[in-house]
Amino acid sequence: AGGQKVKHNYQSDVARLRKIVINSLYSHQEIFIRELVSNANDALEKLRLTALTDKGVWNGEPLNITIKAVKDEDGKGGRIIITDTGIGMSPEELTTNLGTLAKSGTSDFLAKAEGQGQDGTGNGNLIGAFGLGFYSSFLVADRVTVASIPPKSAKVPEPAQHVFSSSADDAAFEIFPDPRGNILGRGTEITLFLKSDALEYLETDKIKELIHKHSSFSSSFPVYLFTQRTEEVPDEDDVEEPSISTSTADADTTETPADSESTKVDEDEAIVEDVTEESEKKEPPPPKMKSVVVDEWVQLNAQPPIWTRDSKNISDEEYTSFYNAFFKDFTKPLAWHHFSGDSGDGVSFKAILYLPGQITEEYWQQPLASKSKDIKLMVKRTFITSDLGDHGLPKWASWVKVVVDADDLPLNVSRETLQSNRFLKQLKGIIIKRMIQLFTKIYEEDPEKFREVEGIYGSIFKLGAVEDLKNRDKLAAFTRFTTTQRNETSLDMYLENKKKGQKQIFYLAEMGKKPEELAQSIFVEKLHARGYEVLLLTEPLDEILFGNIRQWKNVPFQDVAKAGLKFGDEEQDLEDEKQEQKRMAEKFKPLLDWLKTEAKDAVRDVVISNRLVKSPCAIVAETGGYTANVQKMMAASNA
Ligand code: ADP
Ligand code: MG
Numbered sequence: 001a002g003g004q005k006v007k008h009n010y011q012s013d014v015a016r017l018r019k020i021v022i023n024s025l026y027s028h029q030e031i032f033i034r035e036l037v038s039n040a041n042d043a044l045e046k047l048r049l050t051a052l053t054d055k056g057v058w059n060g061e062p063l064n065i066t067i068k069a070v071k072d073e074d075g076k077g078g079r080i081i082i083t084d085t086g087i088g089m090s091p092e093e094l095t096t097n098l099g100t101l102a103k104s105g106t107s108d109f110l111a112k113a114e115g116q117g118q119d120g121t122g123n124g125n126l127i128g129a130f131g132l133g134f135y136s137s138f139l140v141a142d143r144v145t146v147a148s149i150p151p152k153s154a155k156v157p158e159p160a161q162h163v164f165s166s167s168a169d170d171a172a173f174e175i176f177p178d179p180r181g182n183i184l185g186r187g188t189e190i191t192l193f194l195k196s197d198a199l200e201y202l203e204t205d206k207i208k209e210l211i212h213k214h215s216s217f218s219s220s221f222p223v224y225l226f227t228q229r230t231e232e233v234p235d236e237d238d239v240e241e242p243s244i245s246t247s248t249a250d251a252d253t254t255e256t257p258a259d260s261e262s263t264k265v266d267e268d269e270a271i272v273e274d275v276t277e278e279s280e281k282k283e284p285p286p287p288k289m290k291s292v293v294v295d296e297w298v299q300l301n302a303q304p305p306i307w308t309r310d311s312k313n314i315s316d317e318e319y320t321s322f323y324n325a326f327f328k329d330f331t332k333p334l335a336w337h338h339f340s341g342d343s344g345d346g347v348s349f350k351a352i353l354y355l356p357g358q359i360t361e362e363y364w365q366q367p368l369a370s371k372s373k374d375i376k377l378m379v380k381r382t383f384i385t386s387d388l389g390d391h392g393l394p395k396w397a398s399w400v401k402v403v404v405d406a407d408d409l410p411l412n413v414s415r416e417t418l419q420s421n422r423f424l425k426q427l428k429g430i431i432i433k434r435m436i437q438l439f440t441k442i443y444e445e446d447p448e449k450f451r452e453v454e455g456i457y458g459s460i461f462k463l464g465a466v467e468d469l470k471n472r473d474k475l476a477a478f479t480r481f482t483t484t485q486r487n488e489t490s491l492d493m494y495l496e497n498k499k500k501g502q503k504q505i506f507y508l509a510e511m512g513k514k515p516e517e518l519a520q521s522i523f524v525e526k527l528h529a530r531g532y533e534v535l536l537l538t539e540p541l542d543e544i545l546f547g548n549i550r551q552w553k554n555v556p557f558q559d560v561a562k563a564g565l566k567f568g569d570e571e572q573d574l575e576d577e578k579q580e581q582k583r584m585a586e587k588f589k590p591l592l593d594w595l596k597t598e599a600k601d602a603v604r605d606v607v608i609s610n611r612l613v614k615s616p617c618a619i620v621a622e623t624g625g626y627t628a629n630v631q632k633m634m635a636a637s638n639a
Contacts, residue, residue, distance in 0.1 A: 504558035
């Protein structure tokens with residue numbers, strides 16, 4: 001394009017999103033830094049992964065993120081510059097990645113945010129639940145420029161640095177070759193020209209605070225912050241200055257930590273000591289001092305990754321903010337389990353397993369064959385993949401979020417070697433086992449909490465008990481049902497409450513109804529009247545579950561809407577009832593005969609029943625036949 005500026009109009013969704021971001025998420029300004037650092041981290045990870053197959057893109061130069069705040073000379077404004085040495089973007093990528101909405105989650109956000117109104121009051125939780133991405137820049141900036149250059153590759157042998165530039169109130173953005181040339185070498189530099197109400201972010205202490213709050217865990221690469229401090233040093237020409245310090249106030253020309261050694265604070269201290277010694281020895285007049293500005297790149301995330309630390313020293317807040325940043329889920333996790341282990345053939349690992357605080361609608365809409373996306377496999381602290389392919393968790397467990405860091409896997413894993421790796425083959429089993437242990441621990445130690453867990457994971461337990469034969473009993477034990485007698489019963493509790501002689505677990509299933517409605521059913525009447533508890537099943541999964549497991553602790557399930565229903569106390573009054581029924585059958589023979597001929601196309605038989613108390617008649621399914629409920633489901637799935 002030869003230096004020409006190309007103007008593009010935003011996709012209409014982007015324009016909408018920007019408007020919402022700018023207008024209604026005002027009180028959440030500070031998240032911009034979390035989003036931009038997370039993008040920089042993604043870009044670095046992409047570069048490293050690309051380098052596994054395309055060696056030329058990375059020769060081992062430092063991979064890092066730098067943040068620098070620059071105040072305008074007049075003190076009236078300033079800018080924040082966030083730079084990474086990652087994968088960078090071509091001009092086409094700048095256009096599509098920053099000018100269109102690639103993320104599906106963002107559209108959800110749009111719908112919800114607009115639904116809640118744009119007064120800025122209703123969106124407090126939304127901002128937490130969604131990553132807003134690049135557009136959060138406009139929370140603090142009225143102009144944003146993104147300079148970027150991808151690495152040299154076979155496809156792009158001569159990349160050229162380009163700039164994306166956009167103002168908060170423009171409906172368009174511009175892409176043009178960077179007049180400064182290819183100064184980045186590789187990567188992306190984002191410059192935020194701060195709005196007048198966002199100037200607090202120019203203070204390095206503020207930036208430090210935000211990185212610690214939102215991002216200290218989200219980057220596996222070093223994040224450096226440019227800081228300047230004034231230092232008093234003796235005004236002697238021969239005093240050696242620390243190698244990292246320059247006495248210039250021109251922040252724009254400071255080397256990045258990639259060019260120089262990172263800060264060594266003790267070097268500064270060494271100078272101070274020297275000075276003291278000398279003054280004691282000779283007792284000359286105190287040396288003349290002068291102020292110099294010392295520039296430093298301070299690493300903000302120097303702590304080792306959380307999963308490598310001792311869980312005793314990690315607070316709940318730390319576990320939560322790690323979860324938020326690392327999995328980009330800004331809701332509170334329900335529980336977690338931090339463990340280490342050994343695969344048995346030499347691979348030792350550390351892991352943290354999280355139960356998310358919600359199972360989304362989206363999860364249920366995904367096909368049964370879909371595999372987990374949130375098992376983040378690291379090797380020696382380096383992210384490798386979250387796609388375990390055939391070794392991913394099955395649907396019922398695929399919502400779990402886990403970071404696993406293995407010691408001894410080959411770092412240079414290709415998909416093929418991954419698939420044949422023994423550790424990975426075992427990983428699925430290890431995770432499911434630990435997950436069930438975590439549920440069991442809560443179940444046994446904290447009934448109050450388990451109630452919350454069951455509220456969120458109830459359907460998961462049912463799906464798991466259907467899908468996972470090995471863990472069926474454990475998962476089915478966690479399930480809860482409403483009954484004719486109480487709001488919540490486990491299958492074990494049901495059996496404890498069994499009447500003497502009762503040989504079946506009674507249930508009535510009708511999906512989409514309320515338990516109260518089922519309780520009114522004629523099928524339930526007689527059992528209830530006799531003091532039997534009946535499970536009232538309203539979820540489609542319930543009936544599938546019972547059909548699959550068939551019995552609990554050797555007591556078979558009995559659908560009370562099916563023939564073959566036996567009460568446990570029948571033996572005592574069986575004789576009476578038999579006599580009574582015989583008498584009735586004789587008495588009503590003309591009616592039965594008439595009904596049989598009249599309804600012969602609709603029913604197989606008409607009999608006198610002892611199952612009804614108040615209702616005059618009922619239509620029941622044959623033993624072994626489908627209930628109305630299952631027939632409905634089958635009809636629906638055939639449609
Ligand atoms: P998300 O990160 O969820 O994809 P964002 O709005 O944060 O959404 O970013 C949009 C896209 O822009 C990213 O997917 C990526 O392709 C690109 N991008 C953003 N920041 C960078 C960066 N620092 N380096 C390279 N690409 C980037
Ligand atoms: Mg992002």
